[in-house]
Amino acid sequence: MDIVFSEVEYRYMQGTPFEKVALKDLSITIPSGSFTAVIGHTGSGKSTFIQHINGLLRPSAGSVKVGSFEMKAGKKKQDVRELRKEVGLVFQYPEHQLFEETVEKDICFGPINFGLPKEKASRRAKELLPLVGLEEEVLASSPFQLSGGQMRRVAIAGVLAIEPSVLVLDEPAASLDPEGRQQMMSLFYEYHQRNKTTTVLVTHHMEDAAKYADQIIVFHEGRVEMVGGRELIFEHAQRLNEIGLDVPKSVRFLHNFQERFHLHEVPMSFEMKETAHFLGNVLKGE
Numbered sequence: 401m402d403i404v405f406s407e408v409e410y411r412y413m414q415g416t417p418f419e420k421v422a423l424k425d426l427s428i429t430i431p432s433g434s435f436t437a438v439i440g441h442t443g444s445g446k447s448t449f450i451q452h453i454n455g456l457l458r459p460s461a462g463s464v465k466v467g468s469f470e471m472k473a474g475k476k477k478q479d480v481r482e483l484r485k486e487v488g489l490v491f492q493y494p495e496h497q498l499f500e501e502t503v504e505k506d507i508c509f510g511p512i513n514f515g516l517p518k519e520k521a522s523r524r525a526k527e528l529l530p531l532v533g534l535e536e537e538v539l540a541s542s543p544f545q546l547s548g549g550q551m552r553r554v555a556i557a558g559v560l561a562i563e564p565s566v567l568v569l570d571e572p573a574a575s576l577d578p579e580g581r582q583q584m585m586s587l588f589y590e591y592h593q594r595n596k597t598t599t600v601l602v603t604h605h606m607e608d609a610a611k612y613a614d615q616i617i618v619f620h621e622g623r624v625e626m627v628g629g630r631e632l633i634f635e636h637a638q639r640l641n642e643i644g645l646d647v648p649k650s651v652r653f654l655h656n657f658q659e660r661f662h663l664h665e666v667p668m669s670f671e672m673k674e675t676a677h678f679l680g681n682v683l684k685g686e
């Protein structure tokens with residue numbers, strides 16, 4: 401399902417002396433089935449943006465449509481239950497939201513809450529375990545006996561168990577070491593490839609955006625600064641640096657390469673840039 405933001409504004413603490421405009425004049429579409437990365441420096445509005453997708457926040461002006469579900473400013477409080485069945489949100493540090501006494505109950509909580517019979521929910525939990533890299537034995541354990549990494553995987557399985565059409569990920573690999581981050585990102589990418597789930601990833605890592613996303617949205621001071629495919633990182637490296645975002649080393653490699661061989665004036669196709677990008681990664685040992 402397409403996600404369409406139309407002229408959205410969001411104000412925290414509206415009408416108080418502490419009012420803060422966090423999103424301004426935001427019009428953007430996230431196409432159904434895409435993998436979209438949302439990047440921007442701290443405080444640029446990324447979390448505020450994604451919380452509109454599952455109805456945690458409602459626009460102060462404008463409208464947000466997720467499939468046929470529309471949230472409009474000024475409308476009375478809406479029942480967002482139907483929306484929550486479709487949109488799974490993995491928060492930063494999702495392991496902090498575990499609360500049931502067993503892993504199985506935690507994974508099954510969402511689907512049972514949305515009306516799935518207990519046996520079917522249990523089957524889903526079992527099927528999801530290998531996907532998130534856990535053994536079946538953990539089902540009967542308390543989630544609080546597991547390691548931090550395992551707890552995070554349980555929490556993610558709990559979101560996937562509702563089989564959402566849209567998966568929103570807020571820095572799901574935060575605080576993991578590079579290998580853990582790589583594993584976590586591969587998990588989501590493979591899930592996206594297999595299920596064609598519309599995926600929205602908030603990340604500080606431009607490398608992940610370049611590697612996995614087919615659409616990149618760059619936020620700056622509550623506005624969309626730029627939006628486009630991966631080539632955006634190659635073509636706007638300087639502007640990205642100006643707004644405090646670190647472009648991947650391989651993109652810097654490409655620029656150095658162009659400079660070294662005086663290729664700035666030579667138009668390079670996207671494929672050539674990707675090749676240089678790839679070479680940069682090889683040199684980095686990735």
Ligand SMILES: Nc1ncnc2c1ncn2[C@@H]1O[C@H](COP(=O)(O)OP(=O)(O)OP(=O)(O)O)[C@@H](O)[C@H]1O
Pocket residue numbers: 412413420421422440441442443444445446447448449
């Ligand atoms: N609950 C709140 N009350 C008031 N202001 C808030 C609140 N949450 C966020 N803000 C402000 O809104 C702006 C956007 O914040 P937001 O959390 O969406 O940014 P972000 O890009 O997700 O940042 P980060 O990368 O640090 O998570 C910031 O100026 C922030 O201080």
